[in-house]
Amino acid sequence: MTKAEATATGLDLPPDAKVGIIAGGGSLPVEVARGLALHGYRPFILLMEGEADRQQDLRGYEHDSLELEQIGSLVTTLKRHGVTHLVLAGEIKRRPRLTHIRPSLGLLAIVPSVIMALARGDDGLLKVLTRGLEKRGIKVVGAHEVVPELAAVEGTLTSVAPKRSDWRDIEAARQAAKAIGALDIGQAAIAIGGRAIALEGIEGTASLLERTRDLRGHGRLAGKTRGVLVKCAKPGQELRADLPSIGPQTVEAAHAAGLAGIAVEAGRSLILEGPATLDRANALGIFIVGLPITEPADGR
Template sequence: MATITMMKTEAAAGLDLPPDARVGIIAGGGSLPVEVAAGSAGQGYAPFIVLMEGEADRLPELCRYEHETLALEAIGSLVPLLKRHRITHLVLAGEIKRRPRLTHLRPSLSLLAVIPLVVMALARGDDGLLKVVARGLEARGIKVMGAHEIVPNLVVAEGILTKAEPQKSDRRDIEAGFAAAKAIGALDIGQAAIAVGGRVIALEGIEGTAGLLDRAKLLRGHGRIAGKIRGVLVKCAKPGQELRADLPSIGPQTVEAAHAAGLAGIAVEAGRSLILEGPATLARANELGLFIVGLAAAEPAHG
């Protein structure tokens, strides 16, 4: 197995859009839409926010910008909505925890045109769906961008990002977890794994990283993981991942949950993962004595 290198690097440079560009953000849950909106506004592009009904949960911070709410079942009206507000560039940001119910979809000409593609994409998994959505929007003249292109300082740099550093045993866990996360990513199952004592003890499924860490906490609580044995959460992009949406991310809650599960640290793929609420995330990791490291990417990053 190839050795994973760790070293310090700087984040990429900022946003470069035409002066007449209009940035739209499809906002799901979590802090990512807030950070993207602030990043866009801070660089002179006041964003238009599409609040996904029942998903976007940072409403006070998002509703300060021009916005409209859209139900998942009304997704067929997304393109007309974006066109009406003259959106030229679009970012898909935040968690969408449920799929639209096909029987409740509101018919529209634009929806009917893409339903066969969406059905095929659903059969291929989440990443296939994201690629179809991106291609469909770009075919209609709306450029899809990644959150990392709007707010490059969210992107994880290579190296040790905290005061604590991984021990030799942690590096074995990182190697095992990285290989496992890439393997389940290739199957479009998840993006994360937990390794303890040099072997993988849990893989991310549909419940996400929070559910994965809860399972590890239960395993330790039930004595399935010895109390003093360290362990590592590893997150990485899926092979061939659509980088403009659903990049692996960690935040303050990830740090808290990893600590509660008795883990020694977190390793994420540099250049292809995000740290949300970065200062708070790193500060909390330092307070709890956890390490966070950015791992050299396993494949070149493509926007």
């Protein structure tokens, strides 16, 4: 696909853009890089040391490395490589060690904002980071904006569809996920029998599903069948970073937890390794549904 064709399909990039990817863990940085290359944009990859775990797939592109404690030189590094647009992609499991951060004039200018953002939680920090970058001339864009095929679409995406009872679980889990999202705790919840039985904490979706599997194994959910995992963006979330995502591992874990399916917000959630994820869901008899958005977001 040429850049002109990419623009015609709604890709949110000018033809002369150079897109950088801050690469954390997981497959998202790889999928964003591949998608950009297919759309005619050769990406620049900034590998976060100790976090990016798909380096073999990413080092084929123009790249550099950065420690979390070198965050003060982020803008300088990006501008040295001519980056005009930036995607934050992949999991960053730890926070920088404040005592090890190397000071710079650019960093000192935003320290008060960062301290206040840390008090507000992960989403507050992401908002400060994105707005700070844009004030310095680098436009932050979401993975779903530059590689739109990663975003979930509305409707049933698998050959298996939810039953009527599953829709009760979907609604209950969605309400619970929105409630914890408003507190900046997590993005996911599980409902069984029409009520929420487990909520995502800071440890993430994989641990949520593992807890649910253990509850079944220990008899706490004896006689309870089916159930649904719902993932959705936090109310007011900065949508250019940390969108909810699912992949083949999510499907496997949902099946191991005895769930009937997974629901995500269409347009605000990512399906990683899309063909493999849907194929695995079909093979296991798990449904995947893209839900319509029910409220506006102020994060783009």
